[in-house]
Structures are given as structure tokens and as C-alpha cells.
Amino acid sequence: MAYNGLVIRSTGSWYDVRDADGHIFQGRLKGKFKIKGLKVTNPIAVGDRVTFEVEDKAENTAIISDIAPRENYIIRQSVHKTAHGHILAANIDQAILLATLTLPRTSLGFIDRFLVSAESFRISTKVIFNKADILNDEGLAYQQEIMDMYERIGYQCLSTSATEGVGVDEFRQLLDHKVTLLSGHSGVGKSSLVNAIAPDLNLRTNEVSTFANKGVHTTTFAEMFELAPNTYIIDTPGIKELGLIDTSKEEISHYFPEMRERLNQCRFHNCLHINEPGCAIKDAVAEGEIAESRYLSYLSMVEGGDNRR
Numbered sequence: 001m002a003y004n005g006l007v008i009r010s011t012g013s014w015y016d017v018r019d020a021d022g023h024i025f026q027g028r029l030k031g032k033f034k035i036k037g038l039k040v041t042n043p044i045a046v047g048d049r050v051t052f053e054v055e056d057k058a059e060n061t062a063i064i065s066d067i068a069p070r071e072n073y074i075i076r077q078s079v080h081k082t083a084h085g086h087i088l089a090a091n092i093d094q095a096i097l098l099a100t101l102t103l104p105r106t107s108l109g110f111i112d113r114f115l116v117s118a119e120s121f122r123i124s125t126k127v128i129f130n131k132a133d134i135l136n137d138e139g140l141a142y143q144q145e146i147m148d149m150y151e152r153i154g155y156q157c158l159s160t161s162a163t164e165g166v167g168v169d170e171f172r173q174l175l176d177h178k179v180t181l182l183s184g185h186s187g188v189g190k191s192s193l194v195n196a197i198a199p200d201l202n203l204r205t206n207e208v209s210t211f212a213n214k215g216v217h218t219t220t221f222a223e224m225f226e227l228a229p230n231t232y233i234i235d236t237p238g239i240k241e242l243g244l245i246d247t248s249k250e251e252i253s254h255y256f257p258e259m260r261e262r263l264n265q266c267r268f269h270n271c272l273h274i275n276e277p278g279c280a281i282k283d284a285v286a287e288g289e290i291a292e293s294r295y296l297s298y299l300s301m302v303e304g305g306d307n308r309r
Contacts, residue, residue, distance in 0.1 A: 002065070007048040008224040015044055016223075017052055017062060025062040027052050038085070041078045043067075045087035046222040046234050047179065072121050074181060075245050085245040089181045089222060089234045094124045096174065098184035098193065100131045101143055106185055108146070112297035113244065114183065115155065119255035120247060123181075126156045126174060130189040133161040149291050153258045162192035172197045179224075179232045186238025194235065198227050249302045253281065256298060258290050272302060 005025070009016035017027040029044065044050065049068040055061040073090040097114045099106035111127060118125040127150055129143050147157035158174070160167035171193060174180075182190050194201060222236045244252075253259040253273060259281050263271075267278025284290040 002051050002053055003062075004068075005050055005052055005062075006224075007044055007046055007050060009221060010042060010044065010046050010223075011221045012042075015050075015064065017050060017064065023060075025052065025054065025060050027062040027064045030063045030065050039083060040075070040085045040087055041081055042087055045073060045090045046224050047073075047090040047092055049091065072123055074117060074121055074123055076117065076239065077245055088183065088236050091179065092123060092181045092234065093178040094126065094174075095181040095183060096126050096128055098128050098130055098182065098188045098190050100185075100188045101129065101135065101139060101146075103131065103134060104185055104187045106188065108293045109297045109300055110185070111150075112294060113301065116247075116252065116255040116301065117244060119257070120244075120251075126158065128158045128160055128167075128171065128193075130160050130162060130193060132159045132166055133164045149293075153256075153294075160193060162189050162196045165196065168193070168196045175227060175231055175233060177230045179234070181234045181236065183236050183239060188238075190235060190238075194225075194233065198225070201225055244301060247301075252298060252301050256294065258284070258294065259298070274299070274302070 003019050005017035005019045005027070007015050007027075008018050008024070013028060015027045017025045019025070027050070044064065044067060048070070050064045051066040051068070052062040052064045055063050070090045072092065074088045074092070074095060075085040076088060078084040078086045095114075095118050097111060099111055115125055115127075127147075129147065132140065132143065135143060143159060147159065150157050156174075158167050158170055160171055162168070175197075182194070184190055222234060224232055224234045226232055247255075249272060250270065253263060259273070262280040262284060265280035266273070266276070268276055271279050271281075273279050273281035281290065281295070285292060285295045
């Protein structure tokens with residue numbers, strides 16, 4: 001007999017699948033499974049809705065036979081197979097990127113790559129800057145400048161401190177009645193922030209290594225948690241880098257909102273906004289209407305540069 005379920009945890013070859021009654025099965029795929037037109041290292045992702053049959057009731061094991069069509073998904077380049085992608089999550093309402101300006105530092109280039117990835121799949125994204133408590137006045141002023149820049153182009157931002165409880169209530173409100181993907185570098189405080197609003201989850205946390213100024217991976221597999229009725233978060237392993245997948249050079253500017261609104265103003269319809277004459281994007285950068293950091297991120301993506309920028 002076939003049942004429908006929701007994938008709430010992925011550990012590589014096994015998946016935790018929750019049925020309509022809340023019962024959780026350890027599921028695995030039936031034979032080789034490929035999704036047409038998609039080269040990925042993980043054919044099933046957290047958030048997928050699947051059809052399965054119970055294999056062993058006593059052992060709670062199941063065989064997954066089918067995946068329902070996805071409303072959306074967000075993908076990054078596989079760390080191990082460069083020609084493949086790795087799906088971070090499927091069927092999500094929004095993504096929240098957690099960033100920190102120090103300990104560890106999240107580069108603006110990384111933020112921009114994440115935003116472009118989400119834009120390419122039409123996923124609403126918000127940016128949360130955590131660890132405000134360790135910034136001095138100069139650092140806080142710089143953080144506010146960065147937040148203002150992203151808010152001007154339509155991305156809601158929030159400053160938080162998981163340790164001091166600052167912005168925690170606002171963070172909780174952002175999640176209400178949504179399926180949210182939480183992402184960011186290791187060490188930015190994802191688990192601490194989630195524990196601040198849902199202490200019962202007791203997610204593992206680790207200090208940032210001051211020697212390397214980098215986070216220690218505490219989340220090794222993507223996992224979905226229910227915070228309240230109809231409110232879910234998907235916690236993902238810390239991302240070091242974010243390579244774009246299946247995005248042509250000509251497409252990239254479409255995923256920058258401030259560029260998208262000016263594309264029909266360029267002299268050439270196929271303008272790449274690098275050295276073409278009559279380019280509305282370059283003019284807007286020169287006039288300070290498009291942030292230089294965003295334009296540099298764009299150039300890095302077009303040129304296929306360092307995806308940790």
C-alpha cells in the first residue's frame with residue numbers, strides 16, 4: 001500500500017519521511033532515481049513530498065517510489081562534483097540568510113550569490129545580521145549601511161544577537177506560518193538563534209575558532225523542524241561557498257533587482273554591462289544608484305570568479 005509523506009531529514013542515502021499521522025519512517029530510494037534534466041548529487045531533498053511503501057513495520061523502514069512535482073527548490077554547485085548540483089531544500093516559502101560581519105566574516109559577494117540563487121528560483125529572501133553584540137559603534141554603523149543598501153533594493157534585513165536576545169522576537173515573527181530555509185556560513189549562529197526561539201529543539205552549537213576565524217560545522221545534514229502549527233524551518237549545513245548552477249552570463253543581471261529594472265534602458269539588448277557603450281547599468285553604478293559592491297559581485301559571477309568572494 002502506498003502512502004504520502006514529507007521528507008524532514010536527509011542523511012545521504014537514507015531519508016526521514018513523516019506521514020500524515022506524524023509517524024516517521026527511515027526511507028530509501030527504490031533503485032536508481034534520476035530527475036529529468038537535473039544533474040544532482042541528491043535526488044531527494046528535505047521538503048520533498050514523496051510516495052512510499054512500508055518495507056518493515058517493526059523497523060520503521062520504507063521504500064520511496066516517487067517524488068511529487070516541486071513548487072520550487074534552491075540549489076548550489078556540488079562541492080565534490082562540479083558538474084552536479086546539490087539541492088539545499090525543496091517546496092519552501094522563503095529563505096533566510098544569516099550573516100555576520102565578524103567572527104566569522106560573511107563577504108558581500110557571498111550574500112549576493114545567495115540572493116541571486118534564490119532570485120533565480122523566485123524564492124523570497126531576507127538577510128539577518130547576527131552577533132550585533134560583538135560590534136563596536138563603528139561596526140554597527142557599517143552594518144546599518146549594509147542593511148540600508150539591501151533594503152533599498154527590496155530585501156528585508158534584521159539585526160540580531162542570539163546571546164543578548166536582541167531581535168529574537170522579530171526573527172520569530174518572520175517565520176510564522178511559513179516553511180523557511182535557514183542558511184549561512186558555519187559559525188554565524190543559526191543554531192543559537194533557533195534555540196533562542198525554540199529551546200526545546202536544543203540544536204547543537206559550537207564556538208567559532210578564533211585561530212581561523214571560521215565556524216565549526218555542527219549541522220551535518222539538512223533537517224526540517226516544526227516550530228508551531230504550519231511553521232517549519234529547514235536547518236542546513238554551513239555553506240563555505242556557493243557556486244551558481246545552470247545560469248548563463250546573459251541571465252545573471254535579471255536576478256539583481258536594481259539591474260532588472262534598467263535592462264531595457266541599455267543600448268544593446270544583449271548587453272553584458274561590462275564594456276559595452278550606452279550601458280544603463282554602468283551609468284547607474286557611476287552615479288551611485290547601484291552599489292559598487294553589488295556590481296563587483298555581478299562581474300565576479302559573470303566571469304565565473306571565486307564563489308567565496
